[in-house]
Amino acid sequence: MALRRTPLLGRYDAHTHTTFSDGRNSVLENARAAEAVGLETVVIADHIFGEAPWLDEMLRQVEAADATCGVKVLAGAEGVILNPDGEVSLTEEVAERLDFILVDFGGMTKGIALDPPARQSRLIANVVSAVTKACESPLVDAIAHPLNLGRFPAVLSPVDFSAASLIEMATAFEQTGTAFEIMNQLPWWFPDHTIERITAEYADVLHLFARFGVRFVVGSDAHSCCGVGNLRWCERVMSAAGLGEEHLLDLPLAGERRKH
Numbered sequence: 054m055a056l057r058r059t060p061l062l063g064r065y066d067a068h069t070h071t072t073f074s075d076g077r078n079s080v081l082e083n084a085r086a087a088e089a090v091g092l093e094t095v096v097i098a099d100h101i102f103g104e105a106p107w108l109d110e111m112l113r114q115v116e117a118a119d120a121t122c123g124v125k126v127l128a129g130a131e132g133v134i135l136n137p138d139g140e141v142s143l144t145e146e147v148a149e150r151l152d153f154i155l156v157d158f159g160g161m162t163k164g165i166a167l168d169p170p171a172r173q174s175r176l177i178a179n180v181v182s183a184v185t186k187a188c189e190s191p192l193v194d195a196i197a198h199p200l201n202l203g204r205f206p207a208v209l210s211p212v213d214f215s216a217a218s219l220i221e222m223a224t225a226f227e228q229t230g231t232a233f234e235i236m237n238q239l240p241w242w243f244p245d246h247t248i249e250r251i252t253a254e255y256a257d258v259l260h261l262f263a264r265f266g267v268r269f270v271v272g273s274d275a276h277s278c279c280g281v282g283n284l285r286w287c288e289r290v291m292s293a294a295g296l297g298e299e300h301l302l303d304l305p306l307a308g309e310r311r312k313h
């Protein structure tokens with residue numbers, strides 16, 4: 054494929070799902086959708102919680118799509134941060150076969166989504182601990198949609214975090230080289246916020262993290278091929294935060310994980 058000079062925002066989508074987990078389309082359909090909208094790289098990042106019996110077949114389909122489509126297809130995963138100790142739901146054996154690994158807070162994250170402490174200060178401490186320790190994991194390349202805390206039993210908004218706690222997390226990202234995913238569907242996580250409010254609050258977080266040298270990746274979190282490459286909100290929140298291309302990381306090439 055001839056080298057193009059696409060700007061980084063629009064060059065890749067770091068986060069898409071297929072029927073290997075809860076997406077609606079196949080690896081090939083996501084790859085074709087990515088090529089159709091002009092991306093150069095797309096990551097297949099299906100949910101992995103423990104064993105992934107479909108991993109061999111997924112890798113085979115990624116390889117086939119990569120060979121037949123005019124887009125680089127990377128084999129990734131979205132794992133779960135399990136607890137405030139930052140343990141993640143992927144094994145080393147699974148991780149070493151993948152190109153790009155995101156982890157997020159999900160319904161199974163203890164001390165945050167499950168059994169959250171009654172005191173908000175304790176909950177925030179759990180979040181800070183979980184994020185900083187997950188950043189330290191050699192398996193983790195990026196934290197998926199950080200601070201996605203608007204739909205769990207104990208809701209936290211970005212403004213609930215003090216500057217000191219945000220700086221502690223930003224420092225962990227920067228020092229470990231872990232990427233912060235700006236996810237296009239982040240407002241979905243905050244059904245009680247207007248789009249304007251969550252955009253403004255999240256932009257403030259991005260602005261602070263960028264000041265501390267954190268690098269970002271963009272992802273759609275598309276669960277259908279229709280959403281692959283939809284990064285318009287990413288663009289909007291980056292603009293509100295004063296972020297530019299220079300704050301974005303490109304993705305690693307296949308087989309070249311950034312962290313080992």
Ligand SMILES: [Zn+2]
Pocket residue numbers: 068070131274
């Ligand atoms: Zn996802």
